[in-house]
Amino acid sequence: xxxxxxxxxxxxxxxxxxxxxxxxxxxxxxxxxxxxxxxxxxxxxxxxxxxxxxxxxxxxxxxxxxxxxxxxxxxxxxxxxxxxxxxxxxxxxxxxxxxxxxxxxxxxxxxxxxxxxxxxxxxxxxxxxxxxxxxxxxxxxxxxxxxxxxxxxxxxxxxxxxxxxxxxxxxxxxxxxxxxxxxxxxxxxxxxxxxxxxxxxxxxxxxxxxxxxxxxxxxxxxxxxxxxxxxxxxxxxxxxxxxxxxxxxxxxxxxxxxxxx
Amino acid sequence: xxxxxxxxxxxxxxxxxxxxxxxxxxxxxxxxxxxxxxxxxxxxxxxxxxxxxxxxxxxxxxxxxxxxxxxxxxxxxxxxxxxxxxxxxxxxxxxxxxxxxxxxxxxxxxxxxxxxxxxxxxxxxxxxxxxxxxxxxxxxxxxxxxxxxxxxxxxxxxxxxxxxxxxxxxxxxxxxxxxxxxxxxxxxxxxxxxxxxxxxxxxxxxxxxxxxxxxxxxxxxxxxxxxxxxxxxxxxxxxxxxxxxxxxxxxxxxxxxxxxxxx
Numbered sequence: 463x464x465x466x467x468x469x470x471x472x473x474x475x476x477x478x479x480x481x482x483x484x485x486x487x488x489x490x491x492x493x494x495x496x497x498x499x500x501x502x503x504x505x506x507x508x509x510x511x512x513x514x515x516x517x518x519x520x521x522x523x524x525x526x527x528x529x530x531x532x533x534x535x536x537x538x539x540x541x542x543x544x545x546x547x548x549x550x551x552x553x554x555x556x557x558x559x560x561x562x563x564x565x566x567x568x569x570x571x572x573x574x575x576x577x578x579x580x581x582x583x584x585x586x587x588x589x590x591x592x593x594x595x596x597x598x599x600x601x602x603x604x605x606x607x608x609x610x611x612x613x614x615x616x617x618x619x620x621x622x623x624x625x626x627x628x629x630x631x632x633x634x635x636x637x638x639x640x641x642x643x644x645x646x647x648x649x650x651x652x653x654x655x656x657x658x659x660x661x662x663x664x665x666x667x668x669x670x671x672x673x674x675x676x677x678x679x680x681x682x683x684x685x686x687x688x689x690x691x692x693x694x695x696x697x698x699x700x701x702x703x704x705x706x707x708x709x710x711x712x713x714x715x716x717x718x719x720x721x722x723x
Numbered sequence: 724x725x726x727x728x729x730x731x732x733x734x735x736x737x738x739x740x741x742x743x744x745x746x747x748x749x750x751x752x753x754x755x756x757x758x759x760x761x762x763x764x765x766x767x768x769x770x771x772x773x774x775x776x777x778x779x780x781x782x783x784x785x786x787x788x789x790x791x792x793x794x795x796x797x798x799x800x801x802x803x804x805x806x807x808x809x810x811x812x813x814x815x816x817x818x819x820x821x822x823x824x825x826x827x828x829x830x831x832x833x834x835x836x837x838x839x840x841x842x843x844x845x846x847x848x849x850x851x852x853x854x855x856x857x858x859x860x861x862x863x864x865x866x867x868x869x870x871x872x873x874x875x876x877x878x879x880x881x882x883x884x885x886x887x888x889x890x891x892x893x894x895x896x897x898x899x900x901x902x903x904x905x906x907x908x909x910x911x912x913x914x915x916x917x918x919x920x921x922x923x924x925x926x927x928x929x930x931x932x933x934x935x936x937x938x939x940x941x942x943x944x945x946x947x948x949x950x951x952x953x954x955x956x957x958x959x960x961x962x963x964x965x966x967x968x969x970x971x972x973x974x975x976x977x978x979x980x981x982x983x984x985x986x
Contacts, residue, residue: 505850567830569967585848587848592857599861599862599863601862601864601963603963605962615964618965620965699868702878702882702883704831
């Protein structure tokens, strides 16, 4: 049987030496890779900054982006009604779910990856902002070197992402998705016309926000948006966590839905 | 039926090398300057690809499924496991439905160092405290902490191991332990135990070339440490494509592609 390692995902590495102090204390060491403009430095380990939910209704963010329903088209509504999610208030048992992630460990895709309660790490290079997710080692590479979208690539799980800076905000534009994922863990659908715009901003040293706009004329009657908050976790590192079978989700569901202690 | 995109990944990379998107990358970026290191010799960043020549005969194709042409010095324990292995690669390949390769049929991680045998590119990114290898294949990463920390013995056995590194002159020495024993070392079926210890000596020998000299030590499986030499070439116009393992068809595609003789 596959063993899933979700339970240890939050271990802190106490010996972690922050990049900042390493730089100031040891000038002989390499300088920071951070952008010249401090405000454009998104690097670090970030973790979902929402409070632990108390009531069932407050737990929506575990399985979908907003408390209110997104404005679905007739096609979107039909897909949504056919979805048998194992999360949320009308959850199906694992054996009955038709969640595309179950039983096969296919990638959750963008933006659903953000609903997985695990940390992410942002790494920046001169031409890219790269988001590394602990969950299943998924990668979200945003090219910031001015290139256009690459229309030669086939439909992708994570889409094709390009970005540019508007002041202190990284605006990431992602298209070229396949239609094999759900937008969230409730079963809100999308088509391959999905277009995701993210506005990342580090509002202070320890906090990052990602305002996401989801546009998909086949599935939704108008664009809708959601707001995700992250807190810096300077002493954490990403752990290894591979999806191996459907049991993982059961563990994850129980863990994420547990009320705050 | 799931569709695996591994088969097109190499093709994607090839296309990228000549696409307009790729050329855009070569223009001076307007974004933040410089790599992470004041010492240019410590800058390993970029997209790298296996620099083995395309080979003609089956015997020359060893690098497609194992690290060295010579058999590594196995213990009786390892020899028994190796004899029981039914790889789908190499001169003694079994048909896909008969293989007992642990990564077939389930897409579990192939682990480290086997990841290096997949003929897909790898990107190195660096931060002040880490050197990170991002593999196109199944989005794997190999994170090497260079901030002076010790191995984290609190972690359970890992597919990719726990890696720390330090610089010796121009060479990044990466030390990886804490493996599980659920993977093969290579695609031939050479085994390893949880005692596996991998030391890599990674050096950029010139602007366009990187070498990774790997020493594999595992007293349960091998009578003495043995080494492999992996050459990489910089692909400045490439980007990593998306290549998720979804089913065993992916491996057939890879094999068909990479064992073709050079054109």
